[in-house]
Amino acid sequence: MTQLQEVTVDELKHLVSDRAIQGETVLLNMGPQHPATHGVLRLLLELDGEIVVNCIPDIGYLHTGIEKNMEAKTYQKAEVMTDRLDYLNTVGNNLAYCMAVEKLVDLDVPPRAQAIRVILTELQRIASHLVWIGTHALDLAAMSMFMYAFREREIILDIFELVSGQRMMTTYFRPGGVWRDVPVEFEAAVRNFIKLFPKRIDEYEALLTKNPLLLDRLLGIGVLTKETALSHGVTGPILRASGVNWDLRKARPYMGYEQYEFNVPVRSEGDNYARYLVRVQEMRESLKIVEQALDKLPMGPVRSDNRKFVPPPRSEIGVSMEALIHHFKLWTEGFDAPNASIYSAVEGPRGELGVFLEGDGGPKPRRVHMRTPSFDNLGVLPEIAKGHLVADLIAIIGSIDFVLGDIDR
Amino acid sequence: MGVEQKLGDMGIVTTTLEQMVNWARTRAMWPMLFGLACCAIEMMSAQAANYDMSRFGMELMRASPRQSDLMIVAGRVSKKMGPVLRRLYDQMPEPKWVIAMGDCASCGGVFNNYAIYQGVDEVVPVDVYVAGCPPRPESLIHAVVTLYEKVQTEKFKDAAKA
Numbered sequence: 001m002t003q004l005q006e007v008t009v010d011e012l013k014h015l016v017s018d019r020a021i022q023g024e025t026v027l028l029n030m031g032p033q034h035p036a037t038h039g040v041l042r043l044l045l046e047l048d049g050e051i052v053v054n055c056i057p058d059i060g061y062l063h064t065g066i067e068k069n070m071e072a073k074t075y076q077k078a079e080v081m082t083d084r085l086d087y088l089n090t091v092g093n094n095l096a097y098c099m100a101v102e103k104l105v106d107l108d109v110p111p112r113a114q115a116i117r118v119i120l121t122e123l124q125r126i127a128s129h130l131v132w133i134g135t136h137a138l139d140l141a142a143m144s145m146f147m148y149a150f151r152e153r154e155i156i157l158d159i160f161e162l163v164s165g166q167r168m169m170t171t172y173f174r175p176g177g178v179w180r181d182v183p184v185e186f187e188a189a190v191r192n193f194i195k196l197f198p199k200r201i202d203e204y205e206a207l208l209t210k211n212p213l214l215l216d217r218l219l220g221i222g223v224l225t226k227e228t229a230l231s232h233g234v235t236g237p238i239l240r241a242s243g244v245n246w247d248l249r250k251a252r253p254y255m256g257y258e259q260y261e262f263n264v265p266v267r268s269e270g271d272n273y274a275r276y277l278v279r280v281q282e283m284r285e286s287l288k289i290v291e292q293a294l295d296k297l298p299m300g301p302v303r304s305d306n307r308k309f310v311p312p313p314r315s316e317i318g319v320s321m322e323a324l325i326h327h328f329k330l331w332t333e334g335f336d337a338p339n340a341s342i343y344s345a346v347e348g349p350r351g352e353l354g355v356f357l358e359g360d361g362g363p364k365p366r367r368v369h370m371r372t373p374s375f376d377n378l379g380v381l382p383e384i385a386k387g388h389l390v391a392d393l394i395a396i397i398g399s400i401d402f403v404l405g406d407i408d409r
Numbered sequence: 410m411g412v413e414q415k416l417g418d419m420g421i422v423t424t425t426l427e428q429m430v431n432w433a434r435t436r437a438m439w440p441m442l443f444g445l446a447c448c449a450i451e452m453m454s455a456q457a458a459n460y461d462m463s464r465f466g467m468e469l470m471r472a473s474p475r476q477s478d479l480m481i482v483a484g485r486v487s488k489k490m491g492p493v494l495r496r497l498y499d500q501m502p503e504p505k506w507v508i509a510m511g512d513c514a515s516c517g518g519v520f521n522n523y524a525i526y527q528g529v530d531e532v533v534p535v536d537v538y539v540a541g542c543p544p545r546p547e548s549l550i551h552a553v554v555t556l557y558e559k560v561q562t563e564k565f566k567d568a569a570k571a
Contacts, residue, residue, distance in 0.1 A: 004492045032493055035442045035472045039449070040490060061490045062446055065524035080519060087447035131450065134457075150457030157454075168447060168543055405446050408487075 015056050016046050025053055028390075032061045036139050036394040039404030041378075045390070052393055055385040057378055062408040070368040074334030075101050075175065078365065083169040085370060086406035088131050091124040091160070092348045094173040096370075099254060100344040100355035101175040104337050107309050113177035113302045114255045118293045119190065120163070120172070121255075121346075122286040126197070127156040128349035129279050136276075136398035137208060140217050145207060152200055159189050176310035177303035187294065194291050201283055209280070218273040222384045222396035225270055232383070233376040236351025237282060238400060241275040243268035248347035260292045272399040279401075309335045334363030341367075350374055350401060370409060374402035427565055434478075434504070435466070435557040441477035442470035443497070446484025448511040448543040455546035462546075465553055474500040479556070480533070481549075485513035486526045498533045504568065506560070508552050509535045512542045 009021055019025045031042040040061035046054035066085060070078040079101075082093040095117055102109060109117075134149030157167045163182050164170035172179050208214050224234070229242040239246055247264040249257040265281035267274035304310045307326045316323035337359030345354035351373025360366035377400055385393050444452060455462050462468065471477040474497045486494055498507070509529050512518030515538040517527035526532060536559060539552045 004496060032490065033443050033474075033497055040445060061487060061493070062485070063487050063489060063524050064446075064485055064520055065522040066520075069520060069522050084447055084519070087450060131453075135453075147458040150454060151459060154454070154457075154459045167545060168450065 012044075015044065016054055019048075019053070020046050024048075030393075031058075036397060038135060038397065038402070041397075041402075041404055041407075043393075045393075047390065050389050050391075052385050052388055052390060055382045055393065057381060059378070059404075059407050062404045064405070064409060066409045067368050067370065071365055074363045075337060075365065076330070076334060078368065079174070080169075080171055082370075083171055084405065085409060086348065086350070086353070086372065086374065086403045087168065088128040088403050089124055089348050089350070089353070089406075090168055091120050091170055091172065092346060092353060094171060095121050095255070096344065096346045096348070096353045096355045098173045098175050099346065100342060100357045101337070103342045103344045104340065104357050104359055105175075105309055105335065107176045107306060108304050109177055109255075110301045110304060111256070111298045112181075112300045115293045115297050116163075116178055116182060116302065117173055117255050118257065118260070119290050119297075120160070120170075122289045122293070123156050123159060123190075123193075125286045125349045126283050127153050129283050130156075132279060132349075132398075132401045133204060133208075136395075136401070137214075139394050139398045140214060142208065142211075142214065145204065148200070148204065148207075152197065155193050155196070159186070159193065162186060162189055174303070174310070176306065177301070181302045187297075190290065190294055194287060194294070197287055198284070201280065205280060209277075215273065217392070217395045218276055218399070219271065221272045221388060221392050222399065223269070223271045224380055224384050228380060228383055229270070232379045234351070234380055235376065236348070236373050237278045238275055238377055238380075239351065240265065241267045241278045242270035248345060248352060252345070254346060257289075259296070260289045262286075262288050272395055275399045275401075336361060336363055337365070343371075345371065348373055350403065350406065351377060372406040372409065374404075374406035378402050378407055427563075428561075430565075431561050431563055435560050437466050437469075438479050438506075438553075438557075439469050439471050439477045440467055440479040440481050441474055441497070441501070442472045443480065444483050445486065445490065446513070448483035448514070451543040451546055452481060452483045452510065452549060455549045460546040460550065462550060462553070465550065465557075467553065474498075475502065477501060478505050480505065480507045481510050482507060482514040482529045482533075482535075483510045485518065485520055486529050486532060487524050488526065491526055491532045494529070495532050504563075506536045506556055507533050508537045508539065508549075508556060510539045510549060510552070511544055512540060514538075515540065518542055 020027055026047045028045040028047055030045055031037045032040040042058040044056040066081045070081050079097055082097040083090040085093045130149040130153045134146040137145035160170050161167050164172040224242050226243050229239050245266045250264055262285045265278045267278055311327050311330045312323035317327055339361040341358035343354055343356045345352050354371035356369040357365055358367040385396055509515045514529045517525055537552045537556045539548050541548050
């Protein structure tokens with residue numbers, strides 16, 4: 001195992017200001033083990049008293065080599081890795097990857113599978129925002145909010161477990177559809193959540209939205225201007241809280257999002273409070289989409305019947321020779337994708353999650369690259385943290401809502 | 410249990426110092442608040458209302474290694490994180506225990522590649538391994554109870570030797 005190395009101040013010259021070298025300001029190390037950095041982010045802070053002069057993120061403590069690992073697996077098997085990318089948006093990662101594979105090999109998805117995908121990704125968006133609201137409020141000393149948020153999150157995880165057998169890493173979406181049809185209990189479980197959840201959001205808002213302790217930490221703190229946001233490639237709720245109406249579900253509809261009615265919450269202030277309001281409102285909008293998709297849920301197959309890419313149902317294997325051959329070929333060799341490269345993106349809870357996929361004519365990708373929202377969103381942290389107190393930095397980190405697995409990959 | 414039952418009415422319990430110290434250690438174990446990856450989210454679930462780890466005397470997560478005696482390695486350990494993890498472990502006061510939560514911390518899990526330690530036992534000694542990707546909160550609670558059983562049987566003379 002390599003040892004930790006001591007770094008002298010001289011080696012940091014290119015990162016910090018001259019005042020730090022002369023000893024006027026203090027250099028402080030925050031993380032990688034710090035409860036408020038939401039993972040293993042390390043920040044090198046240059047402080048003048050309690051004011052942040054400079055904030056330098058050091059990432060890579062969770063570098064997992066996911067992209068490289070995916071090159072060694074066939075297209076179906078590589079999907080398992082995408083779950084572990086942004087672990088608060090597992091279903092959304094699957095969707096982004098499956099859509100990329102479908103685009104690469106030109107595969108259709110039946111309408112029922114599309115609607116199921118929409119329901120589950122929107123539930124995942126709510127679950128992700130629940131973790132955000134719980135931990136963000138916990139950082140700002142509202143302990144009970146954490147308990148309430150996780151209580152509701154468990155209901156969503158139970159729905160995931162119902163359809164896929166796993167709470168978090170579902171891998172339920174597959175190229176060409178979903179693994180199997182949803183069980184009969186699915187509709188009742190989702191309806192129960194739709195009925196219960198609006199009241200719970202009202203409860204959260206009663207606790208937090210006008211809470212003076214919270215307002216002190218959020219209002220006017222960490223203002224991100226529209227120009228800075230656009231120049232750093234920021235996406236997601238943070239961008240929309242800075243006054244840019246950009247949501248891929250509206251701008252580039254996929255999976256039949258164009259047939260659902262929902263609003264994209266936009267605020268123009270760009271501060272922590274605007275980001276808070278946008279996310280809370282997004283939870284309500286997501287619930288609307290879930291309800292519409294469930295009402296309209298069409299009957300029919302949930303997997304494409306293109307046997308060159310999608311394995312046949314198990315019931316066919318015993319009676320059809322061709323089905324057996326297809327099954328065997330797909331699970332031993334995989335399917336060949338053309339020698340081409342594509343990019344496909346979805347709107348995740350944190351912003352634009354894009355997958356760049358390059359095939360080499362064989363069953364394994366030549367290159368997989370993820371354009372992850374957290375990575376780009378972290379880029380603005382040094383910009384908006386400058387001039388604030390260390391305590392406000394905690395609130396800013398919470399309101400950016402990044403996931404380190406998403407940044408480091 | 411013979412003598413304890415007879416003396417119970419008198420408000421007196423006889424036991425060995427060893428047993429009593431071990432009992433006290435299991436009933437107030439302070440884990441370090443330290444999440445690495447996906448498993449940390451399930452660890453948070455285990456702390457939250459539905460699974461409520463405070464039933465096992467563990468509601469107090471310490472953010473500082475110097476105040477904690479249990480390290481739950483929740484997630485994959487990268488080559489960059491390994492030395493940091495070791496330093497945190499060294500900063501914890503004795504006696505200390507380690508739970509390797511999840512497949513990645515136990516054996517590398519699905520990530521058999523250049524970036525990830527194939528098991529956190531390459532970096533720190535591990536007492537309990539938890540299988541699952543990620544393990545359910547019940548699994549983590551079971552691991553904690555298993556660790557309690559181990560602590561309950563520890564001998565002073567072994568600690569003195571180490």
